[in-house]
Amino acid sequence: MDSATIATMKALMEWEGQRKAPPPGFPKLPDVPAARYTSAEYYALEQEHIFRKTWLFAAHLDEVPEPGSFMRWNNAGDPIIIVHGTDGVVRAFYNTCRHRGAPVVTADKGCARRLVCPYHAWTYKTDGTLVGVPERQDFVDLDMATRGLIPVRCEMFGKLIFVNFDDGATSLRDFLGPIAEEWEEFGFDKLRLAARHSFDLACNWKVAMEANMEVYHVPFIHPETVAPLVDAKRNVNHLYPGGHGRMLAPPPREMQRESVRALENAPNWTAIETVGELGRTHTQSYTIFPNWVSPLSNYFVPPLIFWPTSLTSTRLELITMAPDWGDGEAPDLWTVPDETSPSGRAMARLIQEDTQFGEAIQRSMESRGFRSVPLSYQESRIYWFHQHCDRMIGVDRVPPDLRVEQAIGAEWVSPNDPRVALMEQNAADLAMTG
């Protein structure tokens, strides 16, 4: 971020802290229909038109580190394998043998020069090509060239591996848009995978995710964890094309972030030296459509990923990526040791605070006591996300009683930001009257 942009962001944060109403011209957000969280019909539309058509974070290169490494990946439903080819290219395939559909890979992870189906030993190269069929003479006219593993789009941002089930989708880079550039300072090509754990939650994936898409709740449910770091009143939200969003907030005036950091016991944190001023001194968090939320700082990139496992259940992945921590213990921002849990880990306090109401909210939503959701200007990232859900599905496909209005116009979407002109006008008015 250049120094002029940093100055504008700082001024905007101050302006947000002082405004007495939403910015003039910002639309009143119509209620979000309750059934978007409880309708099997809407869930099916999400599955078909969102999760099958957008880029999804699947893995970190450290999980398939060398040529021949592979891993299974089932978070989006279909059985997939991610394979680091012997030619160095990382690819994704359906884990489905082209003979009779057996899984080609049965281990969660491994390393091999060839992938051999355990059923009848059809054999594939790591680029998916079918190269071996036992008793081939008994198959009449079998064209092996057309029987390779079926690929799934797979592209990387630094060491992060994303997949997309839509062969016609735009590139990952275009999908990220201006965010790809904003993320350059975080060195995604150098970050190691430090921790990856998952937890099952008893609520719709949007209920779980929306707890991480606004800072309105921070003073109330995080008085001791987040509130000392984030001045929620001076938070500024940015909306990006494609349903993405960002929050940026300074620390409270009375407590500086560095002093908070010093209180935390973090013996082996390494800083990402290229991170600029705001990443070092402020809190920012990016929502990447549809299911990634991550604060990014000069110490960590720790995404929370929300996978729908049914209409009313979610798998929450808690991931920490960090610069090389040497031989010390790998940092894990979101989980803590817990001997009583099967995985040996439990959600850290901050995550427990954010997930505590999910199950009860889901039950409320299924009761007649829940009608619709009024969202404030501060919660505009949530509304923007819903707008984009309907756009991905196709607004006309969404039954009218489940739709959200496309209320937020392009004039509020980055790089447009009417608040900058409003703020400058305010300052000019003040100078005139002063």
Ligand code: FES
């Ligand atoms: S199902 Fe894979 S070889 Fe027969």
Ligand SMILES: [Fe+2]
């Ligand atoms: Fe929170």
